[in-house]
Amino acid sequence: MITMKKLILASFAAVVLSFGAAKAEETETLYKFYCAQCHGFDGNGDGPNVSQDFPVTPRNFNKGDVMGKLSDADLVNVIKEGGPSVSKSPMMPPWGKTLTDAEIAGLVKKLRVLCKCKGPS
């Protein structure tokens, strides 16, 4: 019974997320253009901007333990408003005036694929 309920909930969440999110291919383009410069092409936090002088290591998106603590709403929020909005480093820029909500929803989906994790429910 419980698993059935979970299944329904999960598929409901998937529908909500995919609704209004940019297509996967567009998301790849966005990620490579905007995010890879710091987070790296594979999401390891080692993009071309990250030298020894870079004050904080950009989040490694493949770390499920850390990424799993952030809800989808947290991810949307930090991408839109930048690091300081969640008491993180200002080196994480605010993208809310650059990307649309649908584009950000697409990026959140991609980050979930990288971390192989869900947020806290």
Add this chain to the structure above:
Amino acid sequence: MRFVSALFLSAAMGAALLMSMAGVSKAGGADVFKSKGCAACHYTDGPAKEKTIADQLAKKGPELWYAGSKFRPEWLGAWLADPKPIRPYKYNSLTEKNAGGHPKLSGGDAGQVKDFLMGLTVKGVAAAPPMKDIKKIKGKKIKGKLTFTKKQPCSGCHLYPARKKVTGGFTGPSLVNAVARLNPNWIQAYMENSKAFKPVKDMPNFAGILSKADIRNVTKFIMSFKPKAK
């Protein structure tokens, strides 16, 4: 009927006269720009054409349609004759370093092309203030320093001369030489309305995030950079 055509003719002659008065060197510069193949990589007619990331990535060089508002003329003339790398990475690449090798112009051609490009201005951006006024700006107490180095991620993507050394990120154009190169009035306009100049770029839009006053301060901080040999 004859009156009308006479009027038309004199209007056309007037226009021709005005055009020739606008300066031989400008027209000459436009010709040199074409004949040297510059237009293959740079467009000079605004407004901005790029709408998607694919459009931006298809460009082989930066847009120059507002060059006269963006650059300082002395820098532009000297750079065209002896170009040095500006962006740490190759244009539109995040993997290949900028190896330099931009096409060079001889002294005479560089002067003509400079005049042509300096004629490409946009409304609402005043010419750069005299260099002696900019040289007076000291970085230490400017509020914009905090914005540039701490509160916003500018230094994450742009090289700049900190007190002891050149530091910062690599994916934006280097700002080490910004004082010599850029018109602060253009920086202000670009930061206030970056979509008009660069609708698609891997720098976030800061309009609506930074106030006009914040932008004025951060621009002033950029104008305090003392270029160091790098």
